[in-house]
Amino acid sequence: MTFDELRVAAQGCLACDLANRRTNVVFGEGDPESPLVLIGEGPGENEDKSGRPFVGRAGQLLDKALVEAGVQRSQVYITNTVKCRAADWTTGRPVNRPPTDEETKACRQWLVPQLGIIKPKVILCIGAPSAKNIIKRNFQITRERGAYFPCEFAKTAIATLHPAYILRQMNASSGGDGGYSLLVQDIAKAWEAAQRLAAKQTVEGMPKPVPSPGDEPEQGALF
Secondary structure, rough: OOOOHHHHHHHHHOOOOHHHHOOOOOOEOOOOOOOOEEOOOOOOHHHHHHHOOOOOOOHHHHHHHHOOOOOOOHHHHHEEEEOOOOOOOOOOOEEOOOOOHHHHOOHHHHHHHHHHHHHHEEEEEEEEEHHHHHOOOOOOOHHHOEEEEEEEEEEEEEEOHHHHHHHHHHHHHOOOOOOOHHHHHHHHHHHHHHHHHHOOOOOOOOOOOOOOOOOOOOOOOOO
């Protein structure tokens, strides 16, 4: 199946109840041949309406951080572990919520082949939920962000703070950047590593051996 065929097939997905209230399947966007893939948790209200990942306030902050890290959004591929918006509708008005394990597993049928086609050198997990799905279930974002980890679908994976978290920290504190500088730093590190790996150069500090696609993932590596 080609990348475009996979995208078209995903638009009609009915694998979980998130399909019942979605406006759009947010498959992902960017360069499918990029050595760097950014993976968030799932789309929110703005993403559900537009069909594009990271386009709300958090997405705008991510775009700013990408530019400061010397990367254009068009140079990377951006997606989520879940392609449809997860929301609580009990009050009649949707409120974003984390996707359930069942919803995340159901969406694996799209994420796994998506990454298999792209074959990124580096995956940058945006936020703790993504890191817990992609890297390991007990990932601790405050202690382990910015470090290289083995990954089933890339040469290595790195996690960084979610822009939404940074925005909350900015609003809660007087002064400080809420962790924004760390986001820029992690993006720059991931991009440099991806570029070096694409050029078949070594990356200092990267764990070895790194599993190749098709190898058995480490326990809890994905979902």
